[in-house]
Amino acid sequence: xxxxxxxxxxxxxxxxxxxxxESLKLPKDTMLGAAIVTxxxxxxxxxxxxxxxxxYTTESIVLQGKNAKICFEGSSLSIDYYTNEDMKISGKIDAxxxx
Amino acid sequence: MLHWIQYxxxxxxxxxxxxxxxxxxxxxxxxxxxxxxxEDHGGYHTMHISIDGFFALKPLLKKTGTRAAVVGxxxxxxxxxxxxxxxxxxxxxxxxxxxWCLTSRxxxxxxxxxxxxxxxxxxxxxxxxxxxxTAMKKSALDIAALxxxxxxxxxxxxxxxxxxKGTTLLIHIKENDMPVYDDRAxxxxxxxxxxxxxxxxxxxxxxxxxxPCVSCGDSVQKGDILVSGAVPVYNEDATxxxxxxxxxxxxxxxxxxxxxxxxxxxxxxxxxxTGEKIDIPVFGSGEKQVSLRFFDIPYxxxxxSEEKKQVKLLDHLYLPLxxxxxxxxxxxxxxxxxxxxxMKTLLQERWRKIISxxxxxxxxxxxxNVTIKKNDKKWVLHxxxxxxxxxxxxxxxxxxxxxxxxxxxxxAQ
Numbered sequence: 001x002x003x004x005x006x007x008x009x010x011x012x013x014x015x016x017x018x019x020x021x022e023s024l025k026l027p028k029d030t031m032l033g034a035a036i037v038t039x040x041x042x043x044x045x046x047x048x049x050x051x052x053x054x055x056y057t058t059e060s061i062v063l064q065g066k067n068a069k070i071c072f073e074g075s076s077l078s079i080d081y082y083t084n085e086d087m088k089i090s091g092k093i094d095a096x097x098x099x
Numbered sequence: 100m101l102h103w104i105q106y107x108x109x110x111x112x113x114x115x116x117x118x119x120x121x122x123x124x125x126x127x128x129x130x131x132x133x134x135x136x137x138e139d140h141g142g143y144h145t146m147h148i149s150i151d152g153f154f155a156l157k158p159l160l161k162k163t164g165t166r167a168a169v170v171g172x173x174x175x176x177x178x179x180x181x182x183x184x185x186x187x188x189x190x191x192x193x194x195x196x197x198x199w200c201l202t203s204r205x206x207x208x209x210x211x212x213x214x215x216x217x218x219x220x221x222x223x224x225x226x227x228x229x230x231x232x233t234a235m236k237k238s239a240l241d242i243a244a245l246x247x248x249x250x251x252x253x254x255x256x257x258x259x260x261x262x263x264k265g266t267t268l269l270i271h272i273k274e275n276d277m278p279v280y281d282d283r284a285x286x287x288x289x290x291x292x293x294x295x296x297x298x299x300x301x302x303x304x305x306x307x308x309x310x311p312c313v314s315c316g317d318s319v320q321k322g323d324i325l326v327s328g329a330v331p332v333y334n335e336d337a338t339x340x341x342x343x344x345x346x347x348x349x350x351x352x353x354x355x356x357x358x359x360x361x362x363x364x365x366x367x368x369x370x371x372x373t374g375e376k377i378d379i380p381v382f383g384s385g386e387k388q389v390s391l392r393f394f395d396i397p398y399x400x401x402x403x404s405e406e407k408k409q410v411k412l413l414d415h416l417y418l419p420l421x422x423x424x425x426x427x428x429x430x431x432x433x434x435x436x437x438x439x440x441x442m443k444t445l446l447q448e449r450w451r452k453i454i455s456x457x458x459x460x461x462x463x464x465x466x467x468n469v470t471i472k473k474n475d476k477k478w479v480l481h482x483x484x485x486x487x488x489x490x491x492x493x494x495x496x497x498x499x500x501x502x503x504x505x506x507x508x509x510x511a512q
Contacts, residue, residue, distance in 0.1 A: 052125040058139045081135035084128045 033066035039096065045072060045089045053082075061089055062099075069099040109174030111153045116143035117165030126159045127152070145170060199412070206235050207266040207417040208409070213273055216255055222270075225252065234385065234419060237263060245270075265416040290328030290344025290496035295319045297490045299353030309347030325351055325491060329498035341501050346493070353490045354465065359453060361480040363445050368432045370400075375429040381405065382422040390425060398429040442478050446471065450480060462488040 021028060028034050029049050038046040047063060047070065054069060055062040056079065061072045077091035115123065127134055132152035138145050148156070153169075160167055182189050209231070211222050226232065229248060231240060246259040249272065258273035293309065301317050309326040313319055326347040331339045379392040407423035437445065450469070457464065466485035471478060 052128070053121045056121050056124065056137070056139060056144070078139065079124075079137040081133075082124070082128060082137075083133070084131065 035063075035065040035070060037070060037096065039093065042074070042093045043090060045093060045096070046086065047089070048086045050087060053079075058091070063087070065098075071095075071097040071099055073097065105147075105149075106174050109150050109172070109176035110147050111150060111172050112145060112147055112170040113153065113156075113167045114143050114145050114170050115160075115165055115167045117160075117163065119163050120144050120165055123159060123163040123165050126163060127156075130155065130159065132156070132159075150174075150176065202418055203266055203416060204237055205266065205419075206231075206237055206240065206263070206268050207233055207419050209233060209268045209270070211270045211272065213271050216274055217253060217272075222249075222272075225249075231268070237266075240268070267417055290342070290498070291346040291493045292324050292328045292496045292498075293326040293347040293349055293351065293491045294494050295321055295323045295325055295353060295490065296492045297321050297353065297355060299355035299490065301325070301351060302354045302487060303352035304349060306347075306349040308345050309349065311349070319353065324497070325349070327498060328496040339501055342498055344496060347496075349491075351489060351491050352487050354485060354487045355490075357484050357486055359480075359482040359484065361446060361449050361453075361482075362477055363437075363442060363449075363480075364477045365437050365442065365475065367435055367437060369435045370430045371433055372428055372430045377427045379425040379427065380422070381407070381425050382420065384419050384421070388421075396427055398427065400430050400432060402428045402430060404428075442473075446478060446480050450482070457486070460488070462486050 018028075018032060021032060029036050033049060035050050036048040038048075040046075049065070050070070051064040051066060053061070054064050058077050059073065059075060061077050061079070063070045063072075072089055072093055073095040074091055074093040077089060077093070080088040080090050082088070117123075124134070124137070132148070132155055134146045134148045134152065136145075136147045156167060209223070209226065211219055214222060226245075229245065231245060240263070242261045242263070246261050249256055249259045249270075255274050256272050257275045260271040262269050298320050299318075301313050301315055301319060304311065304313070304315055304325075306326055309328050310330055311326050312324050319325065326349045328345050328347040329342040330345055332341050332343060334340045375398070377392070377396065379390050381388055381390045383389055403425060405423060405425045407421045410418040410420040410422065412418065454464070463486065464484055465487050467482060468484075469480065469482045471480050
């Protein structure tokens with residue numbers, strides 16, 4: 001039960017934390033653990049602050065963020081390189097969805 | 100840059116399949132094992148992994164229930180270990196590099212540019228005398244001294260530039276376009292006579308300097324003085340006091356007769372190439388040459404021609420090795436007879452060449468009488484010509500100076 005409460009994206013605790021971070025002008029990616037996704041055209045995507053890989057096929061790559069899953073859909077998708085912190089995806093990206 | 104680092108450190112391409120490849124990828128990330136170029140091929144994934152990462156892979160594979168197989172090994176560590184198995188190749192490679200390094204310390208080609216009046220052979224002989232030749236060490240060459248020597252030893256050369264490009268010594272020279280004036284001090288002391296260069300009759304004469312000794316219409320023989328370079332200065336009693344020596348200068352034309360006879364045989368041997376030929380590969384180093392044919396040439400009559408090329412690396416790195424081919428072409432000799440028309444053309448052609456050669460020498464033809472005698476075996480062309488040409492040359496004057504006045508005084512007393 002406790003675990004479900006923690007997973008709620010907009011819990012009062014999260015909201016207040018976001019408010020504090022915003023008012024103090026602190027970087028959101030480090031303070032809130034938010035993923036940064038940089039997409040160049042529809043051929044390249046650069047993802048920072050992700051937690052792990054959930055699915056990897058040529059049609060879709062699903063990554064775990066802190067609060068949501070990030071899903072890249074397309075064709076001929078491949079991971080050029082990845083480290084614990086960042087990752088580069090190339091291929092034809094048709095959609096980017098947060099689940 | 101990154102590719103170079105990856106190549107130097109070495110990497111392995113692996114194929115991974117099994118229950119959860121994604122979990123393996125997460126674990127690799129957590130263990131700081133670098134993988135890149137991950138591709139999904141449907142049933143399996145391929146990825147590039149560092150050598151250290153590959154050795155740390157085994158427990159992770161066990162944990163995630165996946166399996167891996169090596170598809171390819173790339174990079175310097177693998178290349179070196181592969182080379183270690185081919186020792187002879189490595190030795191050959193090192194010998195090749197050593198040979199290249201050693202040979203590039205010598206000069207293998209000398210080129211001279213900008214020479215017009217001075218032929219290449221003359222300059223090459225000069226360079227040989229100076230100790231500059233092919234197959235000499237680059238370090239033994241003193242370029243500044245060579246340039247200076249060329250300028251000093253040849254008055255015609257006004258500017259020189261020598262440079263080493265690879266194994267080639269390039270010498271650029273500039274010759275003097277202006278007429279060269281000699282230092283004629285010695286001539287002023289000694290004087291120069293104009294003498295006849297051949298027998299003939301003087302038909303034209305204008306003297307600019309010196310004392311004329313002949314006049315138009317005189318017959319002269321080879322070596323006769325035409326204009327003397329010793330100009331007498333007379334005393335009051337008309338005796339010669341002294342001679343002033345000058346360089347004799349005059350326009351003199353001598354007329355002389357000349358007979359020319361040309362023979363041409365009616366029968367001749369015609370060379371007919373049969374089309375049969377043999378190409379023999381040849382290669383060599385320096386003066387030595389080896390041809391790759393160990394049998395006699397099976398032709399009675401043949402022509403030989405040779406094409407050779409010098410081995411060069413890059414643009415100017417010439418090596419002392421030559422290669423090429425020798426072509427041996429067979430021909431047959433067929434006895435044939437010239438037709439009258441051909442004979443006429445042949446003789447006319449030779450006659451025309453003689454006339455043009457005379458014209459180039461500045462000889463004028465005053466009169467000519469040409470006859471052709473024919474018989475079955477040969478045609479003979481006889482020509483008698485009256486020619487005119489400025490056949491004179493300068494020689495040091497033969498006139499002795501007059502005895503000094505002191506001696507004359509002594510004699511009078």
